[in-house]
Amino acid sequence: DVKVTQSSRYLVKRTGEKVFLECVQDMDHENMFWYRQDPGLGLRLIYFSYDVKMKEKGDIPEGYSVSREKKERFSLILESASTNQTSMYLCASSLGLDTQYFGPGTRLTVL
Amino acid sequence: AQSVTQPDIHITVSEGASLELRCNYSYGATPYLFWYVQSPGQGLQLLLKYFSGDTLVQGIKGFEAEFKRSQSSFNLRKPSVHWSDAAEYFCAVGGRTNAGKSTFGDGTTLTVKP
Numbered sequence: 023d024v025k026v027t028q029s030s031r032y033l034v035k036r037t038g039e040k041v042f043l044e045c046v047q048d049m050d051h052e053n054m055f056w057y058r059q060d061p062g063l064g065l066r067l068i069y070f071s072y073d074v075k076m077k078e079k080g081d082i083p084e085g086y087s088v089s090r091e092k093k094e095r096f097s098l099i100l101e102s103a104s105t106n107q108t109s110m111y112l113c114a115s116s117l118g119l120d121t122q123y124f125g126p127g128t129r130l131t132v133l
Numbered sequence: 134a135q136s137v138t139q140p141d142i143h144i145t146v147s148e149g150a151s152l153e154l155r156c157n158y159s160y161g162a163t164p165y166l167f168w169y170v171q172s173p174g175q176g177l178q179l180l181l182k183y184f185s186g187d188t189l190v191q192g193i194k195g196f197e198a199e200f201k202r203s204q205s206s207f208n209l210r211k212p213s214v215h216w217s218d219a220a221e222y223f224c225a226v227g228g229r230t231n232a233g234k235s236t237f238g239d240g241t242t243l244t245v246k247p
Binding site for chain 2: 118
């Protein structure tokens with residue numbers, strides 16, 4: 023079975039802090055994704071990576087950056103966390119055009 | 134640009150009753166269609182998918198969906214709902230022009246009454 027793990031289930035940070043969210047997949051998928059999920063807004067794509075060191079902005083990249091130095095790991099970085107970045111963050115991976123496999127999510131609260 | 138509409142934000146059904154969740158999509162090429170389910174506090178899990186072939190697809194947990202190209206729809210059905218089906222359901226569309234990305238609907242929350 024595909025396994026996608028995220029470094030934290032719950033995270034509380036202060037405004038202005040630099041925040042790292044880590045995601046690891048174990049199925050050699052070339053595609054990896056970061057989404058944020060807010061009530062009533064569904065899933066919104068933040069960044070997409072289709073290969074190591076390759077990335078593409080999604081629908082809401084402002085305030086975020088990403089890093090993919092190894093195929094299995096995709097990191098989301100909040101350079102200076104703000105309260106409006108309080109949300110559920112979901113990581114996913116996929117092979118080609120096929121199913122996305124999701125991690126359990128990280129619920130981030132920025133105070 | 135592609136889009137997915139799930140017209141029902143919230144649906145309540147009684148346990149044992151049938152269920153249909155609606156999904157309409159807009160996509161300029163051949164769509165790849167997915168239904169995912171999200172239990173509270175969890176990530177999303179694939180229920181079923183349609184790429185080509187038979188337009189009625191079977192998924193896990195007794196769910197099925199029918200692709201209707203003329204209506205741009207991919208509705209999810211289950212003949213008899215169980216209390217454990219209470220969750221949020223997402224429809225998504227992708228395809229070759231999306232390079233691996235999918236566009237998700239806003240989701241439908243299903244409540245099951247005993």
